[in-house]
Amino acid sequence: MDTLSYKTISANKATVQKEWVLVDATDLVLGRLGSEVAKILRGKYKPNYTPHVDCGDNVIIINADKVKLTGSKWTDRVYLRHTGYPGGQRETTPEQLMKKGPDRLIKKVVKGMLPKNRLGAKLLGNLYVFAGAEHNMQAQQPKQIELHKLK
Numbered sequence: 001m002d003t004l005s006y007k008t009i010s011a012n013k014a015t016v017q018k019e020w021v022l023v024d025a026t027d028l029v030l031g032r033l034g035s036e037v038a039k040i041l042r043g044k045y046k047p048n049y050t051p052h053v054d055c056g057d058n059v060i061i062i063n064a065d066k067v068k069l070t071g072s073k074w075t076d077r078v079y080l081r082h083t084g085y086p087g088g089q090r091e092t093t094p095e096q097l098m099k100k101g102p103d104r105l106i107k108k109v110v111k112g113m114l115p116k117n118r119l120g121a122k123l124l125g126n127l128y129v130f131a132g133a134e135h136n137m138q139a140q141q142p143k144q145i146e147l148h149k150l151k
Contacts, residue, residue: 011050016043019057020142022135026066028147030094030109033067036147038113041123045150054119058126060142064102065131069094079108103129 021040025033043049043056069077074095082089097105106129114120128137 009048011048011053011055013053015048016053016055017046017048018055020060020137020140021057022060022062022142022144023147024063024144025061025106026063028067030067030069030105033061033147034106034109034113036150037061037127038110039150041110041114041126052119054122054126056123056126058128058140058142060128060130060135060137060140061106062130062133062135064106064129065098067102067106074098102131 023033023037037059039045040059041056043054046055049055075093077094078091079093079097080089080091094105097108107124107127110127111120111124114123128135
């Protein structure tokens with residue numbers, strides 16, 4: 001039996017095929033949007049997925065200001081952070097983050113679903129969020145996808 005035919009092909013930086021993907025966030029639930037976008041950024045839908053390589057696609061999210069949360073999560077959910085000084089714990093709600101900019105809220109949600117290392121930081125750099133329907137990435141010719149149709 002020839003064992004060379006059973007070698008596992010591992011993707012690397014040179015062999016990865018990266019694409020540009022456009023996602024319309026209108027009336028999508030924030031957490032479900034975030035988990036699907038994190039999978040696309042990570043490359044888990046691709047057959048040549050390799051855990052330690054950035055083999056995911058670049059994602060453009062438009063209409064980020066039209067994302068929705070169920071129930072009263074806009075005001076009841078609390079995000080905590082710490083300044084590093086005594087008594088420096090700060091809390092924010094999704095409503096406050098949305099006022100600062102919808103890109104902050106969506107990037108925070110997606111960042112929490114990515115690996116907590118240098119690869120996760122690099123993957124988050126492949127995410128572009130725009131509040132309205134217009135974006136400045138037309139030169140990349142992104143293909144629009146429906147998140148609920150991904151398997």
